Amino acid sequence: MSTNRVRVVVTGLGMTTPLGGDVASSWSALLDGRSGIRTLTDEWVDTVPVKFAGLAAVDPGEVLPRPEARRLDRYEQFALIAARQAWQDAGAPEIEPTRLGVVVGSGIGGINTILNAYDTYRDKGWNRLSPYTVPMLMPNGAAGWISIDLGARAGTHATVSACATGAESIGYAIEMIRSGRADVVVAGGSEAAIHPLNIASFAAMRAMSTRNDEPHRASRPFDKGRDGFVLGEGAGIVVLESEEHAKARGAKIYAVAAGVGITSDGHHISAPEPTGIGGKTAMLTAVADAGLSAADIRHVNAHATSTPVGDEIEARAIREALPGAPLVTSTKSMTGHLLGGAGGIESIFTILALSERLVPATANLDDPADGLDVDLVVGEPRKLPDGQLAAINNSFGFGGHNVAVAFTSA
């Protein structure tokens, strides 16, 4: 390990989720074990086999001024809201624009815009399309709008790696700061994909839970009765900063963004590689990148989406990679799966677990699958010990993306 490498710290947090419109309300709902999953009331639910989802607790249209909201896709709305929260939380740092970067991606992008715009084109003609259609549908739109909002000129990037997007964005941002391209980077992921076409398409893969009679119990990672993931929406965005820059301005430091590990399965476009070697190697790479030992990791916010195959492979990878008996939880049991937003909000939950010394329980974990052999947090949140602590957020995505981000306590 290089000893003179730039250390990257987390100085701001922002999110809007199915549990709450900000970090405090989402975190407190997690600790209470509340579910953000609701029955959908749209007319189209009759046409799809899944009739529930994790709708954002606070509609972005209630937060943003109408002229702004109408030129943003819903995923861009979530991202801008979360980015502004994170920026304010970081104390809106004074920074030279050429030293400020943005890395915010989405798994799918502005799909609601694409589908609605196609209807408009087909039914009313091309000249009825909003001139904002293209900036609303492009998956780098959120990053672009955030860079305009904050005046960021050190580079704006949008990683796209399905459900690993948010974590990969944070990993990329860490590298931007380490390499000297920026002192401060706003990073995370966003998704707004609760649309019948998405639900139908994921259902066509047989990837979604169809527990329509008990929506709040449908997302049950690691449980024997799990039958697929539950779609959620929202965004999670952090402000990352070089430690030197953060300390010079007296910023509050939540945690150190200590290391990142990225691997690819090179195996199947959607199914996880069965031995879990990709996830395991990502975790071990993140540990090494952070200058830690594998046994130092005391908590893992698992990717665990509640699919029959993925959860067990991840448990095995954690067990094999991390010998320090980390407390494992899947907050997707309450938020649902935010796809490209997942790595953003779950990195924040990992950071809060370190700073609050408290790991939320996995909801609905009534009967753990056999042979998981990891220390799952069930029932009540569990305390983490005092002293220096390290934790990992895992995010894996269709396409075979495996991203692990290691955080250490401030």
Place this chain on the structure above:
Amino acid sequence: MAVTEQEILAGLGKIVNEITGIPASEVTPEKSFVDDLDIDSLSMVEIAVAAQDEFGAEIPDDQLKHLKTVKDVVNFIQN
């Protein structure tokens, strides 16, 4: 047509407010859309389409670029 200049101005103010958030009271005849109201070309397209719906007067693209001020648009619609 029965629509008066004042009615067009008021309608245009409402459209500009809806699309950009600029108070309708600031949409006065002498104002330039770009220089005074800071409205970009994409929003101008939205405004033109909304004005067509409201007043039934089509504003072709090659005309739109010559309509610099609020008064220009009001006059175009009236004629």
